[in-house]
Amino acid sequence: MAVVTSLVDEFRTAARQAGATADDADLTAAGQYLLSRWSEPQRHYHTVAHLSAVLHVVDLYAGLAPHPERVRLAAWMHDAVYDPRALGDANERDSAEFAEGLLATLGVPAATGAEVARLVGLTAGHATEEDDPDGELLCDADLAILASDEQAYADYTAAIRREYAHVPDDAFRDGRAQVLKALLELPSIYRLEPLRAAWEEKARANLTRELRGA
Template identity: 60%
Template sequence: MTLVEGWVSAACGAGATAGQEAVVAAGEALLVRWAEPQRHYHTVDHLAAMLSIVDTEGGSDPVRLATWFHDAIYDPRSPGDANERESAALARTELADLGVPEPVGAEVERLVLITAGHVVAPGDGDGELLCDADLAVLARPPAEYDAYAAAVRREYAHVPDELFRIGRAAVLQSLLDLPALYRRPALAERWESPARANLRRELNALTA
C-alpha cells in the first residue's frame, strides 16, 4: 500500500464523505508539504516511519490522520508551538472539507496538539501511541540517532551555534524530565533505555 492509499483508507475509515478524487488530492497535497525544502528530518521518511509504527501497533484511523497532520506545517523559524497549533488547525479544516465528522476532526486536532510537548494524560491510548511513534527515533542505534540530530541541526541552520546549543539542550532536558518517554509497555521496554542514553549523550556533547 502506498502512502496515499493509506491516507485514503484512514480518511474514509474516519468517515470522509468527499469523493475519491478529492480525498486522494488532499493526501497528495499533504505529501507536497512533507517534501518542502526546509525539511531535513521532518520529511516523508519521518511520516512513513511513524505510520509504520502506528499500523504495527494497531492504531486507529484518527491516530493515522493525526500522524499525517502533526508536522504538516513545519517552519523552523516559527516560535514555540506555532507549528503544532497551525498543523492542528489545518487538520480540522481539511478534514471538515472532506466530510469527516466533526468529533473525529476535533480528536485529530487534539492529538496533533499533544505532539507539542508529548505530555499525555493517563488512559489516553491514542495520544500515547502517537507520541511514542513520534519519539521512536530517539531510541535508534547511536549512528542513526546522530544522523537524526544532524538533520535537525540542518533545519536550524539559520540559528548561530551558541544559540542552537542552548535551545537544543533545553529540548533534550525537557524530554529527559518526562516521567517516561514511552507509554506503551512493549515499546517502553525496548526503547526507553537506549533513548535516554542517546539524549544524555547528545546533551553532554552540547554542554561540555
C-alpha cells in the same frame, strides 16, 4: 512513485475509516497535497521519511489504540505545517488547526476532526493525560527516532541542525539542551508499555550522550 502511491492509498483508507464522505479523487488529492507539504525544501528531518516512520510504528502497534485511524490521520497532520523559524508550539497549533479544516472539507465528522486536531496538539510537548492510548501511540511513534542506533540518531541530529541552520551555534546548543532536558525529565519518554520496554533505555542513553556533547 510506488511509495508515494502507497502512502496516498493509506491516507485515503484512514480518512474513509474516520468517516470521510469525499470521493476518492478528492481524498487522493488531499493525500498528494499533504505529501507536497512534507516535501518542502526547509525540511531535512521532518520529511516524508519521518511521516512514513511514524505511520509504520502506528501500524505495528495499532492494536493498542481504540481509534488507530484517528492516530494515522494525526500522524499525517502532525507536522503538516512546519517552519523552523516559528516560535514556541506555533507549528503544532497551526498543524492542528489545518488538520481540523482539511478533514472538514473531506466530510469527516466534526467530532472526529476535533479529536485528530487534539492528537496533533499533543506532539508539542509529548505529554498525555491518563487513559489516552490514542495520544500515547502518536507521541511514542513520533519519538521513536530517539531509540534508534547511534548512526541513525546521529543522522537525525544532523538533519535537525540543518533545519535550524539560521540559528547561531551557541543559541542552537542552548535551545537543543533545553529540549533534551525536558525529554529526560519526563517520567517516561514512552507511554505504552511494549514501546517503553523496548525503547526507553536506548532513548535515554542517546539523549544523555547528546546532552553531554552539547
